[in-house]
Amino acid sequence: MSTSKEIKGLLLGHSTPHPFSQVALSDRGSVQTLLQTLLDPLEPYFSPLKARIKCPGATAVRFDQTASEVEGICRPLWGLACLLAGGGEYRGTQWWIDGIRAGTNPESEEYWGWPRDNDQRMVEMCPLGFALAVAPQIWEGLTGKERENVESWLGNSVNEKTMPNTNWLWFRVFANLGLKKNGGKFSQERLDADIEHLDTFYRGDGWSNDGPEGIHQMDYYSSSFAIHFLQLLYANLAGEDEPERAAEFKKRAQIAALDLAHYYDEEGRSIPFGRSVGYRFAMVSFWGALAYANVDLPAPLTWGMVKGIVLRHLRWWQTQHDMWSPAGTLTIGYSYPNMYMAENYNSPGSPYWACLAFICLAVPETHPFWTSKEENHWAVLPPQKPLPHPGHIMSNLGGHCFLLSSGQACSYPMKGTHAKYGAFAYSSSYAYSVPPGLFTLEQYALASQLGLSDDGGEYWKTRRLSKSQLVHRGSLPVLESLWSPFPDVHIKTYLIPPVESHPNWHLRVHQIHAQGREVQTADGSFAVCNERSIDGRYLDLYGTVTPYEGTSPKLIGNYDLATPEAWAAGPEGAFAVSKGAVGIKALEEKDAGRTATLVNADPNSNLVESRTLIPTLQGTIKKGDKVWYVTGIYAKPKGPKEEFLDGWDKTPEIPAWLKDEIAKDS
Known part of the structure; x- marks a missing residue:
């Protein structure tokens, strides 16, 4: 792995390959290394107190610059938290702990700011809440006062705010869940109400809509970006307390898996469809979440097929050499930097929602997801x-x-x-x-x-x-x-x-x-x-x-x-x-x-x-x-x-x- 000094000097020139493309993917350890090639280039872009990351690129979005830089630090947490949850280590873990400490402190010059109604900060509460739930070293690294600050920013402030009537409601669920898992102050009433409302998005046969009646939007937010993905994470984290709800979420995923497998080809590519495809390899997150939640796969799918979908997908992205900035960070775009396809909420830090794909790192290495030999799901699917x-x-x-x-x-x-x-x-x-x-x-x-x-x-x-x-x-x-x-x-x-x-x-x-x-x-x-x-x-x-x-x-x-x-x-x-x-x-x-x-x-x-x-x-x-x-x-x-x-x-x-x-x- 590159040293800190080498990363600070990383510039991708005419013939300089990104370290991401150089990792031979085969097992859990190689995917851990792949994640580190994403996190390392972010080091020079942390603010002095580590509360923000200003990724290269001066493009504006529909929300304020501070929220954009909060995206920058929180979205990579998806990957870091999964790595830590699976027993892995990363040399920069303390950067995120320090950043959370400063970002949630109202007296800090790098304070993230109280969220307003429909505030982008609410989105970034989701990876933070998940990280708190699965990586105890984050909560343990904070003092009593600092934990109170996190409680106030993550729980008290968001539970009384208006949120879009979409997958966003899951983000508040995870804000509360992260506090609940650590004995912090949270709202069980709000958590339950949000999940009950999110259930009204369910349309049957495993499919949820990204919104209420009158909206027909079933893209990757219905599967890998948010709804199915977060249902499965919730089933794992809250399953002991809510076995019936967890069982329902797993059942929906079982049914949907036989449909969703059709979106990934033999070469590992997924079918680009809908908005936010700039999140790139997040499109494969559903499959690692199946393993994380210990879902029983529906026949004829096997864990070798699921592993194959995930690893082939990541390998295909390793061939997309133009998606990086010269500093080695992800750009806004798909296979190359492209603002034409971007949404008005895509900041320079936005692409790191791609780190959802690393949920597989939270899966134990003894799970058949990791121990199985890769297989081709198209050998058993109808054409x-x-x-x-x-x-x-x-x-x-x-x-x-x-x-x-x-x-x-x-x-x-x-x-x-x-x-x-x-x-x-x-x-x-x-x-x-x-x-x-x-x-x-x-x-x-x-x-x-x-x-x-x-x-x-x-x-x-x-x-x-x-x-x-x-x-x-x-x-x-x-x-x-x-x-x-x-x-x-x-x-x-x-x-x-x-x-x-x-x-x-x-x-x-x-x-x-x-x-x-x-x-x-x-x-x-x-x-x-x-x-x-x-x-x-x-x-x-x-x-x-x-x-x-x-x-x-x-x-x-x-x-x-x-x-x-x-x-x-x-x-x-x-x-x-x-x-x-x-x-x-x-x-x-x-x-x-x-x-x-x-x-x-x-x-x-x-x-x-x-x-x-x-x-x-x-x-x-x-x-x-x-x-x-x-x-x-x-x-x-x-x-x-x-x-x-x-x-x-x-x-x-x-x-x-x-x-x-x-x-x-x-």
């Missing part, structure tokens, strides 16, 4: 599964793990919310894209979205709010959604998953009634890397420079819409091949004359690839017309390059039930 509660159809056909989605939306229109929740498909191989600007298709970056414009293509409206249902057509699950991008333009969308005979294709069907205005349409496939393998320059026409690589039709560039060679007929389609192949075709013969092209998306719009293009079908619908679009989306991310397009000319048949519905509507 497709409909999930009615989140409104997803999961698929692992055609070489990639992805989901079709309808109906979800954040409770408020956050930045990029239509891309984070309203897109039609989300893939572990082809991450979603967000708009870096609000003019033209290049800026909107409509990956897996249908955009409509009534002003000649400057502004585009996409699906954000919709009414949806999961239906079955024969043995095939289908998602149906109703949405209106304009008050007088109404759309019914069907999402149809792949079938075994055409594993690389899924279908996207739109019935569009342009009742009150003429609209242009743009239907985008997945986004794919726009770099030649030989030198990183933009892709050329397929096969002209690099064998088995390039685009069809020719990629011209931004805004040059009149160039004939940049367009193809809709049934001919458009594709691009680089890191896998993606493409799009119009399959309905009565389609309204759509044409195919490639949108050279603005840089940094995609979560994983900083340069992408999006094969797209474009058309125009006259005012008053009703049309059907049947779109085939092609994706093949694996295999030899010469086979990436093997399925491109084997387009699927339009299902008979759909043909009948189109015919009846003609």
Whole structure:
């Protein structure tokens, strides 16, 4: 492990790998070392009294700077507390004890400040409460007066404040639980009331919503970021006092595990979906929490499979070398620093919520999570599964793990919310894209979205709010959604998953009634890397420079819409091949004359690839017309390059039930 002096001088240069990427992951000890590579670079950024960490980056958030720096010190506590709970050691443990002492002292110049209603400080009370509950050396390191300060800041102040009606209520539960575990002053009444209210978010079959009735938001907050994760931690810590509640939380996790396993592919990647994906490897936290709570796994899952999900996930993140600042700290972004995809609550310290992933370090080394040999869960899972509660159809056909989605939306229109929740498909191989600007298709970056414009293509409206249902057509699950991008333009969308005979294709069907205005349409496939393998320059026409690589039709560039060679007929389609192949075709013969092209998306719009293009079908619908679009989306991310397009000319048949519905509507 690096010394303090070496860490203070750590700067990641052109060829300097981050220590995080150098750890060979195999056992508990290697994951402990991995955590230390995250904590070590924070040392130079502690304040003099250690109460705050100001991570590199001067970006502002919707809350005050002090709260941002409280995030900086509290969020890494998730990892440190898990390490200590499992009997591990860290050379900087005293920094956090000193920081808690100063931060909760009203007379300290580094006092964190009393929380107000809906204050971000309440979020950071959760890792602090958990740390107090599992790492006794923290409480024991404080004097009587200092413990009273912690009681006042962590318990008394928050129990009378208003909190958002979301997963935040769990944070107050853990603030009280941390005090309760140490004999401090807490409110059992508030703790019970919060959990009882949180139970109203439960929708059945293991799934909880992140909010009350009227909100449909079941992203990673429902599993790894908050609800399931914290239910399992609570079951472990309070199970002796509340066996029935603990048993219920474990039961929900057992049921949900068979659904949630579909979000992680064989290479360790999870499917990016929803908000806060800048928390990166926190997306795998649910699985370590299962072991921490001693949940009996549902068949056919094994602890070897759970271990494999966790370790492969961490290994994939070890390959993402651009996610670090030059100082070695995590940046705001996903695979690289990216403010376009950030939420307004993402401070420079915010990404350290990723430390939830280290709950596995609190699991004893004798647990089968650690003693089992890694296994592949996809050896036993069905390749497709409909999930009615989140409104997803999961698929692992055609070489990639992805989901079709309808109906979800954040409770408020956050930045990029239509891309984070309203897109039609989300893939572990082809991450979603967000708009870096609000003019033209290049800026909107409509990956897996249908955009409509009534002003000649400057502004585009996409699906954000919709009414949806999961239906079955024969043995095939289908998602149906109703949405209106304009008050007088109404759309019914069907999402149809792949079938075994055409594993690389899924279908996207739109019935569009342009009742009150003429609209242009743009239907985008997945986004794919726009770099030649030989030198990183933009892709050329397929096969002209690099064998088995390039685009069809020719990629011209931004805004040059009149160039004939940049367009193809809709049934001919458009594709691009680089890191896998993606493409799009119009399959309905009565389609309204759509044409195919490639949108050279603005840089940094995609979560994983900083340069992408999006094969797209474009058309125009006259005012008053009703049309059907049947779109085939092609994706093949694996295999030899010469086979990436093997399925491109084997387009699927339009299902008979759909043909009948189109015919009846003609």
